[in-house]
Amino acid sequence: MNTAGVAPGPQGKDLGNIKKLPIMISLIIGAFFSILNETLLNIAFPDLVVELGVTPSTIQWLSTGYMLLVGVLVPASALLVQWFTTRQMFLGAMFLFSLGTLVCAVAPGFSVLLIGRLLQAAGTGLMLPVLMNTILVLYPPDKRGAAMGTIGLVIMFAPAIGPTLSGLILDSLDWRWLFYMVLPFAIFAFFFAFIYLKNVSDITKPKVDVFSIVLSTLGFGGIVFGFSSAGEGHGGWSSPQVYVSLIVGAISLIWFVLRQIGSKSPMLDLRAFKSPMFSLTTLLLIIVMMTLFSTLLLLPFLLQGALLLTAFTTGLIMLPGGVLNGLLSPLTGKLFDKFGPRALVIPGAALLIVIMYLFTQVSLATTTGMFIALHISMMIAISMIMMPAQTNGLNQLPRKYYPHGTAILNTLQQVSGAIGVAFFISIMSSGQRVFLENSSDPTAPQQQAEALLAGVQKSFTVGLVFAVAGLVLALFMKRTKAPEE
Incomplete structure (x- = not known):
């Protein structure tokens, strides 16, 4: 009989007695507002260009920077979830997201607003892998479809209502309210998880390969940065900013892959x-x-x-x-x-x-x-x-x-x-x-x-x-x- 997802883990943890519903509610609340945030701000870009006195190509970094940091953090999450408990990862992610939301709401200018967005992205980048990994651990294969479908509801519904909700808010309120309205829900998600979220992961604390982290950051970050820069009109594909980023990213990524294949305890196991x-x-x-x-x-x-x-x-x-x-x-x-x-x-x-x-x-x-x-x-x-x-x-x-x-x-x-x-x-x-x-x-x-x-x-x-x-x-x-x- 297959017991994947319910059998005791390597540390002897019996997952069969863990109440799944509070854990799922904690994860869904946090994921909903972090994913909603990805599309909530985009419709406000024209207003921000005028109010912050920056160009459209500059304001796009509020979106590109977000995507860039999430792309860099997610590969490292495979290592982090083996070093920190489910609670620690999720609470840390929600703290960063809440802090970033507060920074965005009170930002006096573009630079501080970008810092806030990057903090939000750090929270989102850490949360998404925790969400998926927790479902794989909690639910046996024959029950995962329904659980993943519930997560799909959040992942697709949140960004879908983002532009419409943003338009409604901006019709009568300042752009800062896009963050003020999210902040209470983010704080609620943190404390709800603090009370109800239980750890379900196995802490193995594998060796930290710092060089792999550097290669992963340069590889995925360089590729995301290069393609995003090309799409934003920085001289197109012939711009040094674009092709240098892509070359550095490609070389780093190939090196990263080869290093993972040859490692006994890879950061990202490509097997x-x-x-x-x-x-x-x-x-x-x-x-x-x-x-x-x-x-x-x-x-x-x-x-x-x-x-x-x-x-x-x-x-x-x-x-x-x-x-x-x-x-x-x-x-x-x-x-x-x-x-x-x-x-x-x-x-x-x-x-x-x-x-x-x-x-x-x-x-x-x-x-x-x-x-x-x-x-x-x-x-x-x-x-x-x-x-x-x-x-x-x-x-x-x-x-x-x-x-x-x-x-x-x-x-x-x-x-x-x-x-x-x-x-x-x-x-x-x-x-x-x-x-x-x-x-x-x-x-x-x-x-x-x-x-x-x-x-x-x-x-x-x-x-x-x-x-x-x-x-x-x-x-x-x-x-x-x-x-x-």
């Missing part, structure tokens, strides 16, 4: 990739994240830049799909437990191809209702793929690889997100430029709108290619069983 379904899941999630970003990034550009809708209206258009995606996550989790991954992932990947094709056909005459319907359909397809595939891949790992598997998936999702932003902005900009070069009156508003549409359609076409690749991978997916330990 997790010996599990074929975990490797397949990793590739599939990267492709799906790229496809998702092609839409979540391009749709606001099209709706606001070409159709001249407000940011708040754009947020409302994208709200139903995001909310439905979150609400479906627990259902797809339960269906995964009953029917396995293929019954969800393959139809989801096929639906995603259809939706991406329809997105390539949109025009300036496309109705708001059609955009809402396409976005809802796409988010349904994503919900059928993301959590079932991720749960299936992690289920194949031995328990000792849980921290490493969750860290690998979270890291690569952050990196693919950064790459997706830069990649699709570059494609969109290229399509715009080609259209305007052949235009008889490139300064005319109608021509500029048509140019933006042409760039977006070109990007959606590339997104369609990614979706096809995702379906090909999905066809090879099989239901996994946890290895005997």
Whole structure:
């Protein structure tokens, strides 16, 4: 009989008697507000540019810096969760997030606001792997789908309501209230966890490889920084800031991988990739994240830049799909437990191809209702793929690889997100430029709108290619069983 997740750990801890509900509530509250924070501020960027007296490329570092630090911290989390208890990790993460939220709320200028954002990012970067690892430890494989679905509800619902909630707040209040309103909930999450959260992890205190931490930071940080800088318009791909960062990141990452393979106690154990379904899941999630970003990034550009809708209206258009995606996550989790991954992932990947094709056909005459319907359909397809595939891949790992598997998936999702932003902005900009070069009156508003549409359609076409690749991978997916330990 398989007892993964409920058997006593190496330290003799009997997890079968631990009450799971208070632990899950603690984790979900903290995760919800930390993830909500990722999209809550973006819609306020135009106001911040004026109030703080900085350029748009500078203000973007409030988002890029956040993504950069999360991408750097997540790989180290595989080591940290073996040195510190679940309580210590989560409470430390919530303390950093709460402190960062307070700093942002009272920030007198851009520099202090950026410091606050980085503190928030540090909390988020430490919290997400703890969340995933705790579920793997608490729940046996045949119950993980429903648990991961509940987490999927939080992960997708929080960023979905972020822009809409932000628009409502900014309609009548100062941007600082975006942080003042989050702070009480963050503090509540800290004290709720302090009272109810129990430790479920195994503290093994492996050797700390400082050089691997440095290589990981330079590797993942350099790649995220390079792609983000290219996407933000710092001279494009020819900018030294971009290509030097990418070269340093690539060399450091290769060195990091080789060092982990040759180490007896690696910081990030890449032997997790010996599990074929975990490797397949990793590739599939990267492709799906790229496809998702092609839409979540391009749709606001099209709706606001070409159709001249407000940011708040754009947020409302994208709200139903995001909310439905979150609400479906627990259902797809339960269906995964009953029917396995293929019954969800393959139809989801096929639906995603259809939706991406329809997105390539949109025009300036496309109705708001059609955009809402396409976005809802796409988010349904994503919900059928993301959590079932991720749960299936992690289920194949031995328990000792849980921290490493969750860290690998979270890291690569952050990196693919950064790459997706830069990649699709570059494609969109290229399509715009080609259209305007052949235009008889490139300064005319109608021509500029048509140019933006042409760039977006070109990007959606590339997104369609990614979706096809995702379906090909999905066809090879099989239901996994946890290895005997």
